[in-house]
Amino acid sequence: MNDSVSTQKDAGAAEQASAAPHTIYLKDYQPPAYRIDATELRVDIGEQSARVSASLTFERQAKNCDSLFLHGESLELISVAINDRTLAADQYKVDTKGLTLFNPPESFTLQTEVVIYPKQNTSLDGLYKSRSIYCTQCEAEGFRKITYFLDRPDVMSDFTTTIIADRASCPILLSNGNRIDSGMLEDGRHFATWHDPFKKPAxxxxxVAGDLASIKDEFITQSGRKVALEIFVESKDLDKCDHAMSSLKNSMSWDEKIYGREYDLDIFMIVAVDDFNMGAMExxxxxxxxxxxxxxxxxxxTDIGFQRVEAVVAxxxxxxxxxxRVTCRDWFQLSLKEGFxxxxxxxxxxxxxxxxxxxxEDVSLLRAHQFPEDAGPMAHPIxxxxxxxxxxxxxVTIYEKGAEVVRMLANLLGPIEFRKATDLYFDRHDGQAVTTEEFVQAMADVSGRDLTQFKRWYDQAGTPQLKVTDHYHEPSRQYSLTFSQSTPATPECSDKKPFHIPVAIGLLGSAGELALKLDGEELTDLPEDNTHRVLELTQAEQTFVFNDIPEHPVPSLLRGFSAPxxxxxxxxxxxxxxxxxxxxxxFNRWEASQNLALGVLDDAILAYRQGDLTEFKVDPLLLDSYRKLLNDDQLDRAMVALMLTLPSQDYIAEQYQVVEVEAIYNARRLLAKTIAKELNAELRKCLMSYxxxxxxxxxxxxxxxRSLKNTALAYxxxxxxxxxxxxxxxxxNNANNMTDEMAALSALVYSESALVGDHGKTALANFYVKWQGEALVVxxxxxxxxxxxxxxxxxxxxDLLQHPAFDAANPNKIRSVIGxxxxxxxxxxxxxxxxxxSAGYRFLADQVIALDAKNPQMAARLITPLTRWRRYSSKRGQAMRAQLERIQASAGLSGDSYEIVSKSL
Incomplete structure (x- = not known):
């Protein structure tokens, strides 16, 4: 799944969660007492409700089981039977959390019928209606809002699904797997039956049921199988699907080439809906x-939008x-699938x-969001x-830091062994629900490495701090690097053990990069490219000595950001x-540009504190370095644009114990204006050459x-x-693409120059008139x-919250304005x-409290800025804390928001 998942609790469940939240522990994991070998669903969609009939084939796995609990929320139970015999009232119990069967047989078929209300399901979780389209979102716990089930990832079942709906309003009926039957029913209704031959968790x-148009294509797998590809959208959006289809085909080819993984069904489908709490679902x-x-x-x-589509489809x-095909045993193992x-x-x-x-881009995201998470009240291991x-x-810890941990494994093993290890992992565990230990074990089995210490990345939270010192001894021509690692305390643990950290390095001399020969190595031990090495840190402090170094070099450390x-x-x-x-x-060229700018910004922040920012002079070394970038026509223009972009306000804030909001903002703005003034000719040349x-x-x-040209324009x-x-x-006015149009619009709107006048207001108004029919552009x-x-x-x-374009029920609108x-x-x-x-803090608390009753997970996600109250001055921090307390005291607070707020306080 991409992005975050949201769940909606009914009022009773929300009150219960707020009053007595229940903590679930990994150590308490127990295998399910029963497995569900086959699941047959019949979903009959009506105008006001849907009737779901389920036939589940159970087989006991535990020795003794006097009751069986099945998850179920917001379901109206019509009937319940075992092996076609209706159960008596004393044979089962129903409450707001699910259905309990008393003394169930060792093997049996459970038949239930329930009524659900998709149109009233504003949580966008389970089965709901988005505009004219019925669709589902079941990760993590949405299936329990469709029917009673063992809704946990280690219960994998063979699914056969029949959907029935009005053909006029819902001509398209889709589910998992391959379609095996379809036809017309009386009164203008029709049905479609789908079977997924691969067992899966709920x-x-x-x-999906609705009035959708589609584009079609096909893909021929490496073994010669033909796979039908289809992307379903509202008919008005058919002209916006080609890039997604191209991205899908590229993804399929890439996965075959890099991982040897071939697609396994006869058809692959994508459906786009406007009301969706996350990016996408697999x-x-x-x-x-x-x-x-x-x-x-x-x-x-925009270009970023094109790249996002490509990445999310992939x-x-x-x-x-x-x-x-290989899923996670329990939700504690979520990074097993998401990080990988x-x-x-x-x-x-x-x-x-x-x-x-x-x-x-990946590291910038990690630093801007995951590092603060590691340093905050919600810090958790992957x-x-x-x-x-x-x-x-x-x-972001589960997703982005999880990906960094996999990247470290790939770098430690090398591309050949990593591919062998992933082959072993997929083949060994195909059709299973597994744990992170089993993933790492595949890496260890192929490489022969002992990865016991490496597994601390899965169990310890926090961002390790790596301090490095160097020493050059000219007579012996030896150069040494000493590394010391430490990790700050986090809520789950204060005493951190050393991590296994791969550190990629190079050494720059006056004539170029130097050959690297560690003390004690023979020439025959050296890799083919001996100007680049990966050092492995396993101790709290380690020293590495290099021989035959002719001068004191400049070390290039943590190349490619080889560890988080x-x-x-x-x-x-x-x-x-x-x-x-x-x-x-x-990467390290860019990193150096960021660190050089951070040093200059630190000077400016100090000047702001002392009240003489107007007299501040920017270090000419930075300006000269930027000038060289702009004048070097051989460089990748995307990299030049990135290197010219100053560190973000959030990343600058991460460099200080106490965040000085005004100082950071004003220092950054002054430096940007100075760059614009001092490099005016070079920036204008860049602009005019496009x-x-x-x-x-x-x-x-x-x-x-475009990136470099629009960076120059912004300056x-x-x-x-x-x-x-x-x-x-x-x-x-004349742009032939949204990237250039938005770049110009933002430059006009954000400019503080009196010369710009009303151009920004006029452009904003004209832009809305032009694009008001395109929701994503709005x-x-x-x-x-x-x-x-x-x-x-x-x-x-x-004012935007009152604008006709804003919809308080749509997650995209909430993120676009409040977020x-x-x-x-x-x-x-x-x-x-x-x-x-304190108006901004109170505004956020107001929005969280209002949203929590409708969509607790969206509300919980919005709380994040307030959770960092300890990073600010006493006055500002206490004002933020007061709003957290107000949220906590609100009636009927959901478990989602309660967990974030209580841990933050």
Missing amino acids: YLFAL NKGLNIFNTSCVLAKPETT HEYFHNWSGN TVYRDSCFSADMGSSTVKRV RPASFIEISNFYT VKLSFAYSRQDLAELMQRDSDG DNSQPYRADADSIAA LMLEPSQADIEYCVAQF NQWLSLQARDPRPNALLRVE AFCMANPINFHTGLPDDS
């Missing part, structure tokens, strides 16, 4: 997507093996575009030991400038060129000339305004309004 069940053979992760065309989709397709699959989709995206740019609501653990750690080394600014210009590792009339292409080179519009403004307005328009750093943003956000303001506009969120500095 969380992978899917059903249901077997029938992936259901948020429209934002399927629909793409140049006029309405992610869900790759789940067919890393998640579906994020790693796989990241490698795919790197192969489709720039590997260095992709690596920078395999948590406990949870109250599993929905709260669809986190915080690195500390006393680089001089001249060292960083050298790395920016000469390091062969693209041909805006060329046809749009979504390939890597074209995306890179120039900070202190624009009249010519800059005219260029920007012309780009906005979401970008909403988000742009919610992120606006200019003063009084909260007033503008409150964008509170999580991506720190200067306004933390400063509030001129007469009320």
Whole structure:
């Protein structure tokens, strides 16, 4: 699954969760007492309700079992029978959590019939209606809202599903697997029966019924099998599906080539719906997507949007093996499928575009969101030991840090052994629900390595801090690097044991990169490329000595971000400038640019504290380094754009014990304006060299060129000339793609220059008139305004909540306005309004409390900015804490929000 999952609790369950939340522990895991060999469903969809008939074939696995509990929520039970015999009242019990059978037989078939109400299901969990489309979302615990079942991932069953609906309103009826029957019924109704030959847990069940159009294609597998491909959307969106189809076919080819994994059904389907709590879901053979992760065309989709579609389509397709064919035993093992699959989709995206740019993007996401999570109240290992609501653990730790752990294994084993290990893993566990230990064991069995210590990455939370010192002894020509690792305390553990950390390095000398020969190594032991090595840290402190080093080098440390750690080394600014210009590792060139900028920003923040920011002078070394980047026509333009982009406000904040919001914002703004002024000629040359009339292409080179051009435009519009403004307005009015149109719009709107005048307001109004019929484009328009750093943003956000384009029930709209303001506009969120500095905090609490009653998981996700209250000044922190307390005290608080708030306080 991509992105987060949301669940909706009924009022009674929410009150119960708030009053006495129940913690679930990994240590308490027990195998299910029964397995369900076969599941037959009949889902009869009516205008006001749906009737679900289920026939489940049970087989006992435990020796003794005097009762069997089946999960079920918000179900109206009509009938219950075993082996066609209706049960007496004393043979079962029904409550708000499920159905209990007393003294069930060793083998039996359970028949139940329930009524559910998809149109009233505003949680978007289970079976619900999105506009005119009925669809499901069952991960993690949505299937229990469809029928009574052992709703846990280690119960895998053969599913046969018959869907019945009105043919006029629901001409398309879809479920998992292959369609085996269909036909007409009386009164204009029709049916379709689908069978999935691969046993799966209930969380992978899917059903779609509605009026949908589709595009079709086919894929020939490496063994010669023909697979039908079909993407279903509303008919108005048919012209936005080609990129998703191309991405799907590329994914299928890549997975065959890199992992040897072939698709296994006769058909693969994607359905796009507008009301969806996450990015997409990997249901077997029938992936259901948020429209934002399927629909793409140049006029309405930015380059980032195109790349996101490609990545999410790949992610869900790759789940067919890393998640579906081999699934997780329990939800504590969630990263087993998600971390592994994020790693796989990241490698795919790197192969489709720039590997260095992709690596920078992944690490930037990790640092901006996962590192703070590791340092906050919700810190947890990538395999948590406990949870109250599993929905709260669809986190960047599980996904992104989980992917980094798999990446470390891949780097330790090397590409050949890693491929052998994944082959062993897939073949050994095909059709099983397994644990992270079994994944790591496959790596150990193939490589012969002892990975016992490495498994601490799965059980210990926190971001290791790696401090490095060096020493050069000229007479012996020996150079040493000493590494010390430590990990701050986190809620689950204060005494951290050393991690197994791979650290990729190189050494830069005056004439280039130096050969690396560790003390004690023979020449025959050296790798073919001996200018790049991976050192393995396993102790709290270790020293590595290199021989035959002719001069004191500049070390290139943690190349490619070879481990998810915080690195500390006393680089001089001249060292960083050298790395920016000469390091062969693209990631570390970018890293050096960020660290050089951070040093200058630190100077500016100090000046702000002292009240003399107006007299501050930017270190010319940074400006000169940027100038060299802009003048080097041989560099990847996407990398130049990334290196010219200053560290984000959130990442800058991570460098300080106490976050000084105003200081960071003003220092960053001053540095950006100085760059725009001092490099004006180079930026303008970059801008003018781009041909805006060329046809749009979504390939890597074209995306890179647009990225650099629009980075230059953003800088120039900070202190624009009249010519800059005219260029920007012309780009906005004449752009043949959404990337350029949005870049120009944001530059106009965010500019503080008096010369810009009303151009921003006019452009915003014209943009909405032009695109008001395109929901995904309107979401970008909403988000742009919610992120606006200019003063009084909260007033503008409150106006957006009343705008006809905003829908408080749609997750995409919530993220575009409330989420964008509170999580991506720190200067306004933390400063509030001129007469009320806490207004942003109170606004967020109000939204959380209102949303919690409808969609607890969306509400819980929004709480995150308040949970970091300890990082701010006493006055600001206490104001944030007060809003957490207000949320906690609200009546009927869900278990989802309760867990986040209680752990934060």
